[in-house]
Amino acid sequence: MNRWFPFLDWMKSYDLKEDSKGDITAGLIVAIMLIPQGMAYAMLAGLPPVMGLYASTIPLLLYALFGTSRQLSVGPVAMVSLLIFTGVSGLAEPGSDEYISLVFLLALMVGVIQLLMGVFKLGAVSKFISHAVISGFTSAAAIIIGMSQLKHIIGVDIEASENVFLIIAEVFSRINEVHLPTLAIGISSILLLIIFKKKIKKIPGALVVVVSMIAVTGFFQLDEAGVNIVEDVPGGLPGFSMPAFEISAINSLLPIALTIAIIGFVESYAMAKVISAKEKYPIDANKELNGLGVANIGTSFFSGFPVTGGFSRSAVNYDAGARTGLSSIITAVLIILTLLFFTSLFYYLPQAVLGAIIVVAVYGLIDVKEAFHLWHIKRIDAVSLLVTFSSTLAIGIEAGIATGVIFSILVFVYRSGKPHMAELGYLEKDNIFRNINRFPEAETREDTLIVRIDASIYFANISYIEEQLSKFIYGKKGLKTVILDFSSVNDIDGVAMDDLEQWIDNHSAEGIKVYLAQVKGPVRDLFRKAGWIEKYGETIQYHTIDAALKDSKNMR
Structure with a gap:
């Protein structure tokens, strides 16, 4: 209830x-x-x-x-x-009986859309x-x-x-x-x-x-x-x-009904969240959609318009x-x-x-x-x-x-397609690895490259990641080891995994050993499904950069 x-x-x-x-x-x-x-x-x-x-x-x-x-x-x-005037005035004369009838139908459509969004938990x-x-x-x-x-x-x-x-x-x-x-x-x-x-x-x-x-x-x-x-x-x-149901009218009103349903919900939910935060009680986005949906369906049967x-x-x-x-x-x-x-x-x-x-x-x-x-x-x-x-x-x-x-x-796609990446160096006084651009005093080695990838990896950004890694590699002479810090990688898709696997194999063939450190559980699960655990073993499962760095020295 x-x-x-x-x-x-x-x-x-x-x-x-x-x-x-x-x-x-x-x-x-x-x-x-x-x-x-x-x-x-x-x-x-x-x-x-x-x-x-x-x-x-x-x-x-x-x-x-x-x-x-x-x-x-x-x-x-x-x-x-x-929005009502914008969407309906092109279909009938404002104030006319036909116009009012279309507004009733629009209110019903807005209510049904919001109610369905709530039922199917689309509040997000x-x-x-x-x-x-x-x-x-x-x-x-x-x-x-x-x-x-x-x-x-x-x-x-x-x-x-x-x-x-x-x-x-x-x-x-x-x-x-x-x-x-x-x-x-x-x-x-x-x-x-x-x-x-x-x-x-x-x-x-x-x-x-x-x-x-x-x-x-x-x-x-x-x-x-x-x-x-x-x-x-x-x-x-x-x-x-x-409300009068006509397929042609429903088709004509659908774009504006979707716009009102979403914009109306966003406006309403934003205000509801502000007040609930002050009063310290929970607000459920999907229940809000249910409430607004029922309200708009109700107003359509009693001579109202979308609210x-x-x-x-x-x-x-x-x-x-x-x-x-x-x-x-x-x-x-x-x-x-x-x-x-x-x-x-x-x-x-x-x-x-x-x-x-x-x-x-x-x-x-x-x-x-x-x-x-x-x-x-x-x-x-x-x-x-x-x-x-x-x-x-x-x-x-x-x-x-x-x-x-x-x-x-x-803009979002463009941003995600060019994730932030940083070469890391060692800060001895803090016993931690940090971005060398922000911490110039951090120590690095010519034969070792440590890079942190600050985003999930997928088909749209894997090429950029590989390009940036190549730039880091070209800046090192006598490079023997690459350690990828996966602490900020929350997910990786199949296409990116295939490309990264090929990238690792190509550099291994050139004598550069690649290690993965601080890989999160969900990403390790994907590696396991792809057979990477059997193929690469411990080299992709280090819990810390220190462990990967120590092991890389022992394996030379």
């Missing part, structure tokens, strides 16, 4: 007196934050604002039951909303996406999201929606069409949100801005002056509906004192009450306010410091970040993340 219902873990030790206070407070604060955010992110996804509220109910309840993080706040997020997939790639993609996507909201903030219906450069060009070409009352509302909302975010953190700025702008717009009837408002927000709970764990809301939830998943349940209940009784209050909410909420929310995702940090430490990682960032801006969301992932894989 605990495997599928992790909430049983925190329920067993729930302290009603201590834990409930934090959960109730956090649930209330996140609900106040999520109501305007959910509506804004629905608008970003090309959907009616009320669907943001729908997506903030059932998924929260399901994740609280199936997820392992006790403080993660699941619901609509800007990144996923942008997140480790194969470089942090540099995620940072570059997130920063570029944040800029795209912010630019996509310009049309709501300036009151001009901009046709370009994804390409940042086209959006900027169109804004400048239509600058004389800017609707000044809308611009005033948008700029004022952004400034107020920033002030509350930086100076008055204890008060939910989004709620203050939403309430004040609704009051101003309604009192002065600014909608009659051309300010776009949300108007009627349907009340009541979403009914149960079955994941949000950075900012989770941080607020944690800082507000959330102790368990009950805080998310309280948030969902409060939003359900809003749907039942209070949707009419949003009639005069300007769309410029929702756009401002999105802009301020994603501003913090632009991580310039990380680029400089990586450039200072390891420049190739900074290059991976910049490649992902620039390609996402230039060629789009899906192609950008794909380019970044492919580039990072190529």
